[in-house]
Amino acid sequence: MEFVMIVEPDEVGRKRLEAVFQTEKPSFSYQITGRPEEALDILEHQKTDVLVCETSLSVLSGREFFTMAKMISPDTVRVAMTSAEHVKDILSFLNECDIYKLIMKPCASFADFIEPVNAALEYHRLKKQAESDLEQANMNLFFSEKDFERIEERQKENVMLYKQAAEVVMTMLKQHLTIGQMDSVGEYMMEHYLRDLLGYYLETMIHENGNYLMGYNRLKMNFIMRMPDKVSI
Known part of the structure; x- marks a missing residue:
């Protein structure tokens, strides 16, 4: 009142x-x-x-x-x-x-x-x-309603893009990467670690408009301490 x-x-x-x-x-x-x-x-x-x-x-x-x-x-x-x-x-x-x-x-x-x-x-x-x-x-x-719809649609496209890119890179890595002296659990952990790393990096690259240095620095900060031991390529 x-x-x-x-x-x-x-x-x-x-x-x-x-x-x-x-x-x-x-x-x-x-x-x-x-x-x-x-x-x-x-x-x-x-x-x-x-x-x-x-x-x-x-x-x-x-x-x-x-x-x-x-x-x-x-x-x-x-x-x-x-x-x-x-x-x-x-x-x-x-x-x-x-x-x-x-x-x-x-x-x-x-x-x-x-x-x-x-x-x-x-x-x-x-x-x-x-x-x-x-x-x-x-x-x-x-920002009109259409602008918000376009932003949301672009976000969905970005998600699909880095998921697809991650799958392609993972396939290539599996074909050329040799992991020595690792049991199946270790291989499973390594594969998921690499998948997380690639997904995080590709997502960063997309959202940062291709800024490689930004992607590298974010990966270094978030993944350097999680790197598995005894990996040979």
């Missing part, structure tokens, strides 16, 4: 809002506080879709509060509340702090308050959707 943080330092105004919210039952969750420092703390630790704040504060100025709010949670849509006599004071930082809406007090009705809040929520939804669409579009520039 979407969350709205409301800062109303005036106790009478705060209680009026709380009473109306209990009656109206908005579609979003909310918290109303009279302390801007509490609002900033909540903003830091809880995902907040819309922040509504009175600009006449005792501890901070409206500019300071909204500047800090923007730094803490840049994705939160900010809405300012003020009275007619303070409008000139906040015009200087409306753009600077990215204030989306301005609620003029006193509100003649609850609609005068809730409509800007709902508009800010809708703006937040649209902004998030636009960001998601852009991210998806950027992803599609690099």
